[in-house]
Amino acid sequence: MALSDFDRALIGATQGGLPLVPRPYEAVGAMLGVPGEQVRERLSQMLDEGLIRRIGAVPNHYRLGYTANGMTVWDVDDALVDELGDRVGALPGVSHCYRRPRHRPDWPYNLFAMVHGRSRNEVERQALAIHCLLGPACRSHDILYSSAILKKTGLRLKDH
Structure with a gap:
C-alpha cells in the first residue's frame, strides 16, 4: 500500500512519539497545518488498515522506579x-x-x-x-x- 504525502508527513511528525500535551492530535495537526480531528481520523484508519499496530504510551520503567x-x-x-x-x-x-x-x-x-x-x-x-x-x-x-x-x-x- 502506497503512502500519501500526508501519511508520510504524519508518520514523520509522530515517529518520535505524540507530544506530551493535553491535546496531542491538535498539536500534531498544528505542525501539519490540518485540524486535530483529521490527524485522529487518519491514525485510526492506519490502525484499521494495519499500517500501524497500536498507539500507546511507552513508559520508561526505570525512571518510574521499577528497576x-x-x-x-x-x-x-x-x-x-x-x-x-x-x-x-x-x-x-x-x-x-x-x-x-x-x-x-x-x-x-x-x-x-x-x-x-x-x-x-x-x-x-x-x-x-x-x-x-x-x-x-x-x-x-x-x-x-x-x-x-x-x-x-x-x-x-x-x-x-
Missing part, C-alpha cells in the same frame, strides 16, 4: 494457554503478555508475561501470583531478568 524487570516464561497446557494468557495479561503488574511457539527440547515455554517491580522480591511475588492463577495448567516456569535498557522506537520511515 527489577523480569520476563516470566511459562510452560502452559496448549488447550488453556489463550484463556489463561488473557487473565495473566489483565494482572496489574503485567505490562504485556503473549503466546509464543515452543522450541523443544531446549525451550518448553509458550506463554510470556513481562513483570515490573521495584525489587526482585516484588517480581518474584508477582510471578507467584501468576503461578497460582495458572494452577495445574502450568508445568514449569522461569524468570529472565533484564540486563540492559534497549532503545524503544515506533514506526520509522527510511529516506530514499
Whole structure:
C-alpha cells in the first residue's frame, strides 16, 4: 500500500512519539497545518488498515522506579494457554503478555508475561501470583531478568 504525502508527513511528525500535551492530535495537526480531528481520523484508519499496530504510551520503567524487570516464561497446557494468557495479561503488574511457539527440547515455554517491580522480591511475588492463577495448567516456569535498557522506537520511515 502506497503512502500519501500526508501519511508520510504524519508518520514523520509522530515517529518520535505524540507530544506530551493535553491535546496531542491538535498539536500534531498544528505542525501539519490540518485540524486535530483529521490527524485522529487518519491514525485510526492506519490502525484499521494495519499500517500501524497500536498507539500507546511507552513508559520508561526505570525512571518510574521499577528497576527489577523480569520476563516470566511459562510452560502452559496448549488447550488453556489463550484463556489463561488473557487473565495473566489483565494482572496489574503485567505490562504485556503473549503466546509464543515452543522450541523443544531446549525451550518448553509458550506463554510470556513481562513483570515490573521495584525489587526482585516484588517480581518474584508477582510471578507467584501468576503461578497460582495458572494452577495445574502450568508445568514449569522461569524468570529472565533484564540486563540492559534497549532503545524503544515506533514506526520509522527510511529516506530514499
